[in-house]
Every structure is written in structure tokens, then in C-alpha cells.
Amino acid sequence: MQWTLTPRRERANHNPVLVLNGMPGRGPAETTAHAGDVVRLDATGSTDPNGNALTYRWRHYAELSGGFRPVDVTIERSDTPKAGFKVPGITNPSFQIILEVTDNGEPALTSYRRIIVHAAR
Ligand SMILES: [Ca+2]
Numbered sequence: 001m002q003w004t005l006t007p008r009r010e011r012a013n014h015n016p017v018l019v020l021n022g023m024p025g026r027g028p029a030e031t032t033a034h035a036g037d038v039v040r041l042d043a044t045g046s047t048d049p050n051g052n053a054l055t056y057r058w059r060h061y062a063e064l065s066g067g068f069r070p071v072d073v074t075i076e077r078s079d080t081p082k083a084g085f086k087v088p089g090i091t092n093p094s095f096q097i098i099l100e101v102t103d104n105g106e107p108a109l110t111s112y113r114r115i116i117v118h119a120a121r
Contacts, residue, residue: 013105
């Protein structure tokens with residue numbers, strides 16, 4: 001076992017840097033969609049400072065989406081940089097989608113972004 005507590009910075013793993021629907025930064029993205037629309041979820045352009053390989057996951061958090069008994073949605077291609085979902089006919093006030101991107105560094109690190117899709121009335 002090595003007792004080096006502070007590995008040299010260039011050897012330390014760093015979190016993936018995410019681009020969400022073309023937006024850099026860490027804040028949430030927001031958009032508005034009507035029932036029947038297909039909402040585009042796009043993480044292309046995301047990078048890793050260490051050049052690690054990245055794995056993508058998009059999740060819908062129905063419990064955060066508000067309304068009475070919020071409905072769930074199926075995210076297509078939810079394990080790829082380009083995903084999407086169709087807004088159901090009976091909509092929640094919003095859909096809270098979380099992007100999780102994990103690198104293959106040691107230890108593996110995950111970065112998160114959120115997109116809030118407001119249901120148009
Ligand atoms: Ca990394």
C-alpha cells in the first residue's frame with residue numbers, strides 16, 4: 001500500500017465536463033414542449049480532462065416532476081449521448097431529466113446536469 005495522500009495533480013482523476021443541449025456550465029437547462037413533442041436530449045461535446053472514456057445515462061425523476069401522480073416517460077437511447085423522449089398526452093407540469101456521465105478513471109467520477117422540460121398548455 002502506498003501512503004501518498006496527494007498524488008501529483010496530473011495523475012489525479014477529474015470529473016467529466018458536460019455540455020447539455022449545446023450549453024456548457026453546470027446549471028440546469030430549460031425548455032418547453034407540448035404533448036406529443038419529442039424532446040431532444042443531447043450531451044455531445046462533453047469531454048473528460050483526462051481523456052477517459054465516458055458512459056452516459058439519462059433518467060427521468062417523476063417524483064420531482066410535480067403534479068398529482070406524475071407520469072413516467074420512457075427515454076429512448078438513454079445510454080447514449082443523444083437521447084430523447086415523447087411528451088405524453090397527460091402531462092406533468094414539468095419533466096425533470098438528469099444526465100449522468102461517468103468516466104473510467106480511478107476512481108470513476110460522475111458529473112450531473114439537469115434539464116427541466118416545462119409542459120406547454
Ligand atoms: Ca476523468
